[in-house]
Amino acid sequence: MADADTRTETTLAAPPDLDEDAILSGLVELSMAMARAFQAEALAALQAGDLDRA
Numbered sequence: 001m002a003d004a005d006t007r008t009e010t011t012l013a014a015p016p017d018l019d020e021d022a023i024l025s026g027l028v029e030l031s032m033a034m035a036r037a038f039q040a041e042a043l044a045a046l047q048a049g050d051l052d053r054a
Contacts, residue, residue, distance in 0.1 A: 045053035
């Protein structure tokens with residue numbers, strides 16, 4: 001085992017696709033907008049005293 005080669009080869013990854021970055025960015029923005037809307041509905045229900053909807 002003392003003669004085993006311990007070197008590892010590193011393969012380079014392809015650069016990120018700009019279209020993919022734009023799609024992912026759009027999905028993040030969409031999810032944040034959906035989260036804000038969900039929270040706003042829950043807060044409105046809570047303030048109205050409707051605990052079933054909150």
